[in-house]
Amino acid sequence: MKPLHELSDDEYDDLFDCLSGVDKDPYVDYLAFSAAVRDLIDRDEVPKFFVQVCSKISDERVSGESDAHVLRNCPIDREIPLFDQDDPVTDKYNKKKTFIGEAFLELFGQLTGAPLLAYSTRNNGDFFHDVYAANQYNGTQTQKTDSELYFHNDRTAHPVRADFLALLGMRCPEFDLVFTGYIDGRELLKHLNPAQQATLREPYFVTPFDRYSRDSNRGQVQSEAHAILENDHSFRYYDTRTTTAPEAPDGAKDALIVLKDTIVRSAKQRHRILTKDLLVLANQDGLHSRDMVEINDPQGTRQRWLLKTYAFRDDRAAAVHDAVWLDGVRGRVGD
Numbered sequence: 071m072k073p074l075h076e077l078s079d080d081e082y083d084d085l086f087d088c089l090s091g092v093d094k095d096p097y098v099d100y101l102a103f104s105a106a107v108r109d110l111i112d113r114d115e116v117p118k119f120f121v122q123v124c125s126k127i128s129d130e131r132v133s134g135e136s137d138a139h140v141l142r143n144c145p146i147d148r149e150i151p152l153f154d155q156d157d158p159v160t161d162k163y164n165k166k167k168t169f170i171g172e173a174f175l176e177l178f179g180q181l182t183g184a185p186l187l188a189y190s191t192r193n194n195g196d197f198f199h200d201v202y203a204a205n206q207y208n209g210t211q212t213q214k215t216d217s218e219l220y221f222h223n224d225r226t227a228h229p230v231r232a233d234f235l236a237l238l239g240m241r242c243p244e245f246d247l248v249f250t251g252y253i254d255g256r257e258l259l260k261h262l263n264p265a266q267q268a269t270l271r272e273p274y275f276v277t278p279f280d281r282y283s284r285d286s287n288r289g290q291v292q293s294e295a296h297a298i299l300e301n302d303h304s305f306r307y308y309d310t311r312t313t314t315a316p317e318a319p320d321g322a323k324d325a326l327i328v329l330k331d332t333i334v335r336s337a338k339q340r341h342r343i344l345t346k347d348l349l350v351l352a353n354q355d356g357l358h359s360r361d362m363v364e365i366n367d368p369q370g371t372r373q374r375w376l377l378k379t380y381a382f383r384d385d386r387a388a389a390v391h392d393a394v395w396l397d398g399v400r401g402r403v404g405d
C-alpha cells in the first residue's frame with residue numbers, strides 16, 4: 071500500500087521530541103500515561119503536520135473513502151531490545167524503559183478520536199501489546215504465532231471487538247517478505263447476493279476461541295451463535311474456524327461456502343510493514359491476514375515485532391460498553 075504520508079527527517083525529530091515529553095509508564099498506569107499524552111494536545115505541543123495527517127485519516131474513515139492507511143517513518147524508541155521468546159511480554163517489562171512507540175500510538179488514537187481497547191487477560195490488560203512470536207504458540211492461529219494467519223478479524227469470538235487495529239513496525243525483516251493482507255467489507259458485499267447476505271445476517275454461526283484466549287481463560291471455548299454479517303459491511307469471521315452452529319439450517323452452510331469463494335475472489339490490498347511503518351485497518355469492516363511470502367531467514371523473521379493497539383471507532387462506540395469496564399479504566403474489558 072502507498073503511504074498516506076511519509077514523515078521527513080525533520081518531522082520525525084519534531085514528533086519524537088514531542089513524544090519524549092511523556093514521562094509516564096503505560097504498563098504501570100495507563101490512565102496517567104493517556105492523560106500525559108492528552109496534555110501534549112492541550113498544550114498545543116503536537117507538530118501541526120501530524121494533527122493534519124490524523125484529521126485526514128479520520129475524514130477518510132467517515133466519508134468511506136478508506137478504512138486502511140499507512141504512515142511511514144513514524145517515531146519509535148531508540149533502543150529496540152530482543153525479547154526472550156519463552157516469555158516475551160515479561161521480558162518487555164524488564165527491558166523496555168522508554169515509551170516512544172506507545173506514546174505515538176496513544177497520540178494517534180486521541181487525534182483520530184478513537185479510544186483504545188484492552189482485554190484483561192491479553193498481555194495482562196495492557197493497552198499496548200505485541201505481535202511477537204512466543205515459542206509456545208508456534209504454528210498456531212494467534213497473535214503470538216510465527217506463522218501465516220488466514221483472513222479474519224481479531225477477537226472474532228469475543229463479545230467486545232475493536233473497530234480498528236494499529237500495527238507499528240518496531241523491528242521488521244529487511245529482506246524477508248511478510249505481508250499483511252486486507253479486504254474491505256464493501257468489496258466482500260459486492261460478491262454476495264441479497265439472499266446470501268440475509269442468511270449471513272442470521273445467528274447461524276459459531277467461532278471457537280483461539281488457543282491464546284483459551285490458555286488465558288479456560289471458560290473461553292466457543293462464541294455464542296452469531297451472525298457473520300453485521301451493520302452495513304462488518305464481517306465477524308475467522309477463516310477455517312468460523313463454522314455453522316449445530317442447529318443452523320442447511321442454507322447456512324451454503325452461504326458459508328459462498329463467503330469462502332468470495333474471500334478468494336475479492337480484490338485485496340497487501341502491505342509489507344517496514345520498521346517505522348504504521349498500518350491501521352478496520353477490524354470489523356474488513357478482514358486481514360498475514361502472508362509469509364518469501365522467508366530465507368526464519369530465525370530473523372521470528373524476531374519481527376509490531377507494537378499493536380485495538381481501538382473503538384469513536385467515543386460513542388466505546389460508551390456502548392460503559393457498564394463493563396474493569397477497575398474503572400475506560401476501554402479495559404474482561405475476558
Ligand SMILES: [Fe+2]
Pocket residue numbers: 219222223224358
Ligand atoms: Fe489479526
